[in-house]
Amino acid sequence: MNIRIGIMGYGNLGRGIECAIRQNPDMELVAVFTRRPPESVKILTPGVKVYHADEAVAKKDEIDVLILCGGSATDLPTQTPEYAKYFNVIDSFDTHAKIPEHFAAVDAVAKQSGNVAVISCGWDPGMFSINRLYASAILPEGKDYTFWGKGVSQGHSDAIRRIEGVLDAKQYTIPIDEALNAVRSGETPEFTARQKHLRECFVVAAEGADKARIENEIKTMPNYFADYDTIVHFISQDELKRDHSGIPHGGFVIRSGKTGADKEHTHIIEYSLKLDSNPEFTASVIVACARAVYRMRREGMTGCKTIFDLPPSYLSPMSGEELRKHLL
């Protein structure tokens, strides 16, 4: 029997989940839920219906795992605990500082309802976190570094759009090669924010707007840009659409550490991602982890987990025998 998946929220991530399900023959999309008028939402999968979010609970017996595709700022802190009352759930909550609080809220509900929840799933938090964990467990005396990009930061792009005279904007976070190479050489430097990442902005200004003022406001914006070297390009709306409509991302987790009787040997562990579509890759990680949620539930587990708690084999459709034979 297939694993029956429901999608809550049909934006970029929800669409990515739908596409990923089609690449996994042991999974089946059974319903999409939205807060918009359901008839206004067109999905890709023939025969699958779109319902209003209010109808989700009534469908609980038809869904093995409900994938929550809302935002971390306002949606997930309430949605994940709420739906864990009725469903096995998985989310991509990515406000790092609030993960412990979110975990506690979801865990309490999921333990009471007897469901399994996985929070903070994707690539960071997610695959990058796993790589930080493995690398630090293997090389306890060492230091790890996470670099992001080259990729689009939605938060930084939004911040530019709020500036007066800006019609549209896209911001790329770019890791700095010198810093990457220093880490790869086994050095363990302390970096400032400026030494690790560069920020490149493509900005569409309103006609007659003061570009010098806009550029200055971007470059001096606290938290977002002031601590970085920032490059600003003014381009037309057509150019922005033509050259910058993708949502690429990626990054690097690198740990160097020492071993040996006198710490005489250096080792470098590097994990990197180069992603054409940030939401589709995030969705692909979530869908693999939804398989783990389903299996844990069948084994009688309950409560909130993270990707740290999932045996790698639970993410794969292959049996233990197949995995040992073909991938070990």
Add this chain to the structure above:
Amino acid sequence: MNIRIGIMGYGNLGRGIECAIRQNPDMELVAVFTRRPPESVKILTPGVKVYHADEAVAKKDEIDVLILCGGSATDLPTQTPEYAKYFNVIDSFDTHAKIPEHFAAVDAVAKQSGNVAVISCGWDPGMFSINRLYASAILPEGKDYTFWGKGVSQGHSDAIRRIEGVLDAKQYTIPIDEALNAVRSGETPEFTARQKHLRECFVVAAEGADKARIENEIKTMPNYFADYDTIVHFISQDELKRDHSGIPHGGFVIRSGKTGADKEHTHIIEYSLKLDSNPEFTASVIVACARAVYRMRREGMTGCKTIFDLPPSYLSPMSGEELRKHLL
């Protein structure tokens, strides 16, 4: 209470295990076992005794996990099932084709004795295997590639040493940049052995030996060299000792895959290792996994496992709360 470790076999790997234990404050070396005369084996850890292998079983109540450091060809196929009768055990069995058979033998014994065994732990099989698994679960429509090196292949070095007129030799396996870069670009080529790896040999010939014949015998040796481009350098024993006495290794696991409604997006996942000491890094992975063995045993699990079955969190000394707070 610390996790009490025993080491069976004190060669390069056993010494690496001893060093790794010293980097993990929750672990403690309690005994080293050897088939050599125990008094002939000098270890690094003050206060820890070396015993003959025959005395191991008598010490079973003092040891939480026995780490088996023998070779895959002849030692581990008998040692791991034998010691799983008395101990929780972990080995680095790396004959890929025989893993299913070894697993079955160890599993039967460990289930009966109520112990936990982990086999085939290290970096390949081991961390590379995990990365093949995660990447294929996340990107089901894709292809993965494993490259090894630059590093010393013991098997190939030994094969050269068996040639008449060769006094000593060291062989490096080197991944070919063009192949690596093709994979990184998202292409999914089929490679011949020759296209993926180069073999570079440093050979000490006996005085008066026919170097042209030796070079030809190396380059045409079936299985080992005939299918590769091979470079042979003749050097002196002093040069070999000075420049080639290390045991570096490493490699790359790269998967590229497609996502999206029309498979229009490409993603590249890359995991790489650059290791000054192959045995010390292997030992570091094993010691982290020994922590997982200990925890699984305490939870009442029994039988044979592989690194695929270990939740990542079990490898870390940090608690779930700490992991979620600092690494997620």
